[in-house]
Amino acid sequence: MIPIAKPLISEDEIEAVKSVMLSGNIAQSKKVDEFERQFADYIGTEYAISTSNGTTALHVALLSNGIRKGHEVITTSFTFVATANSVLFTGAKPVFVDIDSDSFTIDSSKIEDKITSKTKAIMPVHLYGQPAEMKVIKDICEDYDLKLIEDGAQAHGAKFDGKKVGSFGTGSFSFYPTKNMTTSEGGMITTNDKSVYELSKKIRNHGQEKRYYYDTLGFNFRMTDICAAIGICQLNKLDGFNKSRRINAEFLSKRLSKLDYIECPKTFSNREHVFHQYTIRIKNGKREDLIKALEKAGIGYGIYYPLPLHKQPLYIELGYNDRLPKTEKASEEVVSIPVHPSLKKEDLEYIVSFFEEFK
Ligand SMILES: *Cc1c(COP(=O)(O)O)cnc(C)c1O
Numbered sequence: 496m497i498p499i500a501k502p503l504i505s506e507d508e509i510e511a512v513k514s515v516m517l518s519g520n521i522a523q524s525k526k527v528d529e530f531e532r533q534f535a536d537y538i539g540t541e542y543a544i545s546t547s548n549g550t551t552a553l554h555v556a557l558l559s560n561g562i563r564k565g566h567e568v569i570t571t572s573f574t575f576v577a578t579a580n581s582v583l584f585t586g587a588k589p590v591f592v593d594i595d596s597d598s599f600t601i602d603s604s605k606i607e608d609k610i611t612s613k614t615k616a617i618m619p620v621h622l623y624g625q626p627a628e629m630k631v632i633k634d635i636c637e638d639y640d641l642k643l644i645e646d647g648a649q650a651h652g653a654k655f656d657g658k659k660v661g662s663f664g665t666g667s668f669s670f671y672p673t674k675n676m677t678t679s680e681g682g683m684i685t686t687n688d689k690s691v692y693e694l695s696k697k698i699r700n701h702g703q704e705k706r707y708y709y710d711t712l713g714f715n716f717r718m719t720d721i722c723a724a725i726g727i728c729q730l731n732k733l734d735g736f737n738k739s740r741r742i743n744a745e746f747l748s749k750r751l752s753k754l755d756y757i758e759c760p761k762t763f764s765n766r767e768h769v770f771h772q773y774t775i776r777i778k779n780g781k782r783e784d785l786i787k788a789l790e791k792a793g794i795g796y797g798i799y800y801p802l803p804l805h806k807q808p809l810y811i812e813l814g815y816n817d818r819l820p821k822t823e824k825a826s827e828e829v830v831s832i833p834v835h836p837s838l839k840k841e842d843l844e845y846i847v848s849f850f851e852e853f854k
Pocket of ligand 1: 548549550551574575578620646648649668670671682689717726
């Protein structure tokens with residue numbers, strides 16, 4: 496069985512965890528500070544604030560940007576549920592814009608149509624490791640005085656115009672085991688804005704600045720030193736992991752692009768895709784048959800995502816009835832196949848031969 500994702504944990508992570516355990520500082524302490532400093536340097540921001548997971552990172556990023564009840568946040572429906580749910584947690588309303596079919600990310604040319612007097616932020620998702628159209632999005636944010644919050648949970652290290660995602664506005668990342676790097680569970684916010692930094696630190700720790708004094712409602716969304724120690728090891732290897740992902744993707748595209756029934760992921764000269772997922776479109780309407788055959792062949796796959804958020808019972812209940820044709824089409828056609836750094840040459844060969852023989 497070739498899995499769709501596999502975290503790469505080696506001796507250095509095990510040793511790092513062991514030394515934290517032996518130090519006695521197993522909750523939030525110095526390792527967290529060290530990981531935050533290194534992650535900020537890696538993304539190229541002044542500050543980074545760790546959290547307990549990617550969902551809490553998004554939630555805190557929104558709150559520390561002042562997003563509240565009565566506000567609207569423009570985002571995409573073609574994403575993991577945590578993107579839009581984090582907006583709901585603040586009391587604000589996610590407003591969905593259709594995707595651009597080539598990149599699977601928010602269609603920047605349709606954002607302005609959805610801006611109202613309540614709009615306070617735009618939250619693009621760098622889906623599958625592909626950066627959204629950050630130049631246009633950043634310009635819109637400046638023109639309309641909107642906050643920019645990037646969901647980079649799938650895109651650690653991806654670049655747009657040579658700049659890492661998460662450095663355009665307030666960035667948000669996840670370190671869940673299937674992502675490009677892991678801390679087991681964990682998240683990170685990145686920013687150049689001192690007030691976002693200070694407020695984020697406060698909100699993740701019960702709204703406390705001075706010990707046992709509270710002026711803001713906060714949470715316990717802290718990362719532990721155990722997770723941070725894993726994160727430091729993984730961050731050192733991230734560029735290597737991403738490079739393998741890109742090489743694997745290139746191999747897959749070279750062979751799969753010859754097949755009529757498959758549309759391979761697109762790349763753009765000014766965007767560095769980090770292939771969190773290698774996602775193809777099945778153009779012959781036979782995705783269900785293909786999935787069954789993949790299962791039989793022992794090839795892991797994923798459908799990200801089979802039902803867009805605006806069609807989920809939770810969102811229908813909230814009154815959503817958008818028509819987002821490109822999002823809906825994508826959810827019917829996509830299949831993600833293994834691209835992770837643990838794949839061997841023979842695994843990749845086996846995968847492409849499977850697709851060459853599938854009818
Ligand atoms: C994984 C993911 C999240 C949430 O991260 P968790 O660490 O699982 O909470 C948010 N947005 C996107 C796009 C994701 O892929």
